[in-house]
Amino acid sequence: MTRATKARLLVESSNVLPLVDVEIAFRVGSLQDPIGKEGLAQLTGQLLRRGPHGISADSFEDRLANLGARLTVDTAMRTTRIRATTLRRNLEPLLDLVADMVWRPALRARDFAKLKRHAQASLLSRLDDDQTLGAIHLRERLFAGHPYGRSTSGSADSLRRINLRDAERFYTRYLETGAFIVGVSGDISDSEAESLVDAHFPRRTKKMNGKRDVPATHIRRGRHVVIVDKPERTQTQLYIGTLGARTHDRNLFPLIVSNTAFGGTFTGPLMQEVRAVRGWSYGAYSRLTHSDQRDAWYMWSAPSAEYSADCAALELELLDRWVENGLAKASLKFAQQYLINSHCFNRDTPSKRLESRLDIELLGVPRRYVERHDELVAQVTRKKANDATRARISPRDLVMVVVATAKDVKNAFEKLPGVSSVEVVPYRQP
Amino acid sequence: MASPQSLIERLNRGVTKRNARWSFVNSQPFGTALELRRFRLGNGLSAVTLIDRAAPTVSYHTWFRVGSRHERPGKTGLAHLFEHLMFNETKIRGRGEFDRLMERAGAEANAATWTDWTYYYENAPKNALPLVIELEADRMSNLVLREPQVRSEKEVVANERKLRVDDDIEGRALEQLYATAFRRHPYRWPTIGWMKDIRGFTVEDCRRFYRTHYAPNNATVVVAGDFDERQALSLIQERYSHLSPARQIDTKPRPKEPAQRSERVLRITAPTPTDKVLIGYHAPPFSDPHTPALSVANEVLFGGRSSRLYRLFCLDKELALSVRGAISPFVDPGLFEVWISLREGKRQKDAIALLDKEVARLAADGPSDIELEKAINQIELSFLHSMETAGGKAEQVGFYETVVGSGTAFDRLDAYRRVTPAQVKRAAAKYLRPSRRTRVEISETAA
Structure with missing residues (x-):
């Protein structure tokens, strides 16, 4: 049985395996990073992870x-999620440790200095x-100047500017308040979960903070090529993207169906033309992401350097055709069947079911998207799908990022139709 | 659930052809709540069922006992190319129809090839099982191999090789590691194949490979999830029983690798901002009785943030960004691999010295009781996580049936629980000696 025991506790029970997952989820993420101190939310999360007062970080790990x-x-970008998983028999001592970490983190200067060096090395x-x-690079260019274009991990410069005091303040302002949702899934009943969570994570505030007004994203006009120049590449990574949709966009479901038909399956035209017919790339797909504001839509493939530009030209042609001509009736029906029939795999484990419910609470995903998914997919008509595609996907306004050895591909990319700029960036450039 | 004997009696009623008659092999508990049952069809096809109604899904795996160990020099990568070709047309279904039917049903279909096996799987909504069985049986015997498909799939594989090996530092290093550590055994060539060999395959090579290795008596089918066992076995009987067994299955032992007596070192360059080291110690086969102790040694040294080497390399000394260890799960002796990704400006020789010191300490003193308990708990957690979905369970079952030949993953978990500190110490001392290893050092290409 599945039910929410309290507004801030979500439980998904299953006794198939003796495992329990616990998630403490905050509506706080890198969007809360101060300008110039990108990476702060992540660094604070990692500092928290080093454990509570009174025991060393090593003992905590042990x-x-x-x-x-x-x-x-x-x-x-929008969330911080503390995820713990354990053998059922050890759930209570685990919760003792995690609660201690959340309420009384050590936030030690020595750990902070090490973590900063680790974060720099990870970059x-x-x-x-x-x-x-x-x-x-695709995200940075697509959302240039907008918070969506900032990296969660920050940059070498922004990490350098962050000090321990910043992390302490971030913790106090956003995490210590107890403004979180607890999700528990696995081998545990609702009542057991409720009593354990009440004991370990008493409510401190009613308000979920972190809600932040994000400005609208704006499309960059024209087709812009960015070549990320890396030596010795026999093969390229090719991204072609533009803005997609908002979570609350009335075009979202029609666009999900339309994108699935175009590049969301193995048998869609994108994969078929690039891989099956020409053998140009091991894979080729398109992805639609959505957020409070219009997020990204993009195509990905990995063609050999020798025909990377040809592959890009083909993808542009397929994109034009998709947007201009729309979907055939059979393609629409196929995508709908695929989405509806495969939906069971979004909820075949308790942890996946929990994630869907947390998305509703944390990301503002409308409840009906989860609970009436199949119906919403089935309601999409050919006209709605094609109108949504034309309204949201602009083939004239694209960012094309290619990771390649520039001298091997630059001339060919300059000749692609409609290209208004070509920029070469060394791969080691921050 | 019906007893297996009464089940096969019903399934065999009125069936006279030998190839079509089921026999029951055995059953075995799978954890505390589930039961695994083994059956065999008259033509040699093995079938294993595992009913788990936790979600309305089913996973169907077909494991063939053929991998890159069955290739020969000049024809490397054929098993993997063939895996790709299995998604093409058959005598009764046109090109792309397999994928179209699967996707329309909401099924995910894919495959994997390694040294000792190739497997094909479908994770599907439970009502799609009849379709899955029909399509898998069809391509086991009716595949059509023509020049255009082989040509285009060779190009895809060449691109896959560039993606995963030529332009990928770890992929390149791994290929070089096995090519240097093994001199006689087929594990010395990469499963994806050398580029020259990939380019050179002919349609006839593929046809011969299909005839030789794709037969019911060289395969095990695993059905896991929410399904009706009788219906599934009946459908398998209906769809597969017309297939004849191959007369000769290649089970001959591969050349034994001579013992390595001194360390082998190889240096490669790549466009990378930091140095890396990949090491391979010769290790026992997956089914060897020493392997559980060596796996525990791996967990003590490399398993997670509290492991000895993560703590030393990544936290205390800040020499590396990451360290990992893994034992190749092969039929014949493979390698215990160690990967160290150094921090900027740190030296490979310091990393190797530290590794040697810690491995020697484990070989001399063994793990503490607490370390042992920690390692086994972590292994148990990983193991249980891998069993969450029907697909995860089917994969574990298929792997054990193919590589070990008997028992289940739960037997292995019991074996881990029986490991003692003294066994870990002995395994580390026996297998993790510098003279038994090959080392690949990766550094930045000179500007």
């Missing part, structure tokens, strides 16, 4: 491991992963 537990603090390590590198 105790967690000894319980067969794992603990992470994940910071995203460098991202340069090894071409796909991540491309995704970061």
Whole structure:
């Protein structure tokens, strides 16, 4: 049985495996980072993760491991989620440790200095992963000057500016208040969860803070190419993106269906034309993300350097065709069947069911998106899907990021139709 | 649930063809709540069922006992290319129809190939099981292999190789590690194949491979999740029983790797801001009785933030950003791999010296009782997590049936629980010696 025992506690029970997941979720994330101190929310989360007063960080780790537990603090743009998972038999001692960490964190100067150096090193390590590198550049260019374009991890400069006092203030303002939702899933009943959570996480405030008015995102006119120049690339990472939709956009579900038909499945035209017909890339897909303001829509593929620009040209052509001509009736129906039939995999574990419910509480996802998903998908007509695609996806206004060895691809990318600028950025440039 | 004997009696009623008759092999508890049952069809196809009604989904796995170990020099990567080709047309279904039918049903279909096996899986809503069985049985015997498909799929695989190996530092280093550590055994070549070999495959190579390895007596089907066992077995009987077993299945042992007596070192360069080290110590096969103790040693050294080496490398000395260890889960002896990603300006020789010191300490003193308990609890947690979905359970079952040949993952969990500090100490002393290892050092390409 599944029910919310209190407004701030969500429980998803399942006794199939002797495991319990606990999530303490705050509506606070990197959007709360002060300008110039990007990375603060994440750094504070990691400092919290080093444990409570009274025991060393090493002892804290030993105790967690000894319980067969794992603990992470994940910071995203709009949320911070403390996630703990453990063997059922050790749930209570785990909650003792986590509650201590949340209410009485040590926030030690020594740990902070180490974490800052670790965060700087992590920024460098991202340069090894071409796909991540491309995704970061796409967001930065697509949302230039907007909070959505700022990195959750910050930059070398912004991390340098953050001090321990900043982290302490962030904790006091956003985390210590107890303005969070607790989610529990797994081998536990509603009443057990309720009594354990009441004992460990008594309510301190009624208000969920962190709600912040984010300015509207604006589309950058024209087609802009950014080549992230990395030596010795035999292959490229290619992202082509523009703005997509808001969570509360009336076009959202029609656009989800339309995007699924275009590039959301293996049999959609994007994957078929790029991979199945030409063998140009191991994969090719399009993704639609949504947020309070219009978030990103993008295509991804990884073609060889020798035909990267040809692949980009093909994707532009497919994009034009999708937006101008719309979907055929059969494609629409296929996408709807796929979305409805595969929806069971979004809720086949207690932790997935819990995540959906937390999204409603934390991200403002309308309840009907989760509870009436199949109906909303089925209601999309061909006209609605095609109108939504034309209203939201602008093939004329695109950011194209290609991680490649610039000398191998630059000329060909300059010749792509409608390109208004080509910029080459060294891959190690911050 | 009907007893397996009465189940097969009903399924075999009126069935006269030998290939179509089921036999019951055995059953075994799977954890505390579930039961695994093994059956065999007359043509040699093994089927394992595991009913779990936690979610309205079913996972269908087909594990073939063929991987890159069955290839030969000049034809490396064929098992993997073939995995791609299995998604193409059959005698009765056109190109792309397999994926279209699966996606329309809401099923996720994919596959994987490694050294000792290839498996195909579908995670599907429970009502799609008949379709899944029909399509899997069809492609086991009716695949059509033509020049255009082989040509385009070779290009896809070449691109996959660039993505995962040529332009990926860890992928490149791993390939070099195995190519250097192994001199005779087929584990020396990469499962994805050398680029020259990928480019050179012909349609006839693929047809021969299909005829040789894709037969019911070289496969195990696993059905896990929410399904009707009788209906599933009946459908398998209906769809697969016309298939004839292959006359000769390649089960011959591969050449034994000669013992390594001194360390081998290889240096490669790449565009990377920090140095890395990849090390491989020769390790026992997955089913060897020493492997659980070595796995516990791995957990003590590398498992999570409280492990000895994470703490030393990443926190105390700040030498590395990450350290990891893993044992290759192979039929024959593989490698105990160690990956160290250094921080900017830190030196590989300092990292290796620290690694050697800590490994020697474990080999001399073993783990403490608390470390052992911690390691086993962490292994149990990872294990249980891998079992959350029907797909996770089917994968574990398929892997054990194919690589170990008997027992279940829960038996392995029991084996971990029986490991003693003395066994960990002995395993570390025996296997983690510098003379048994190969080292790949990665540093930045000179500007």
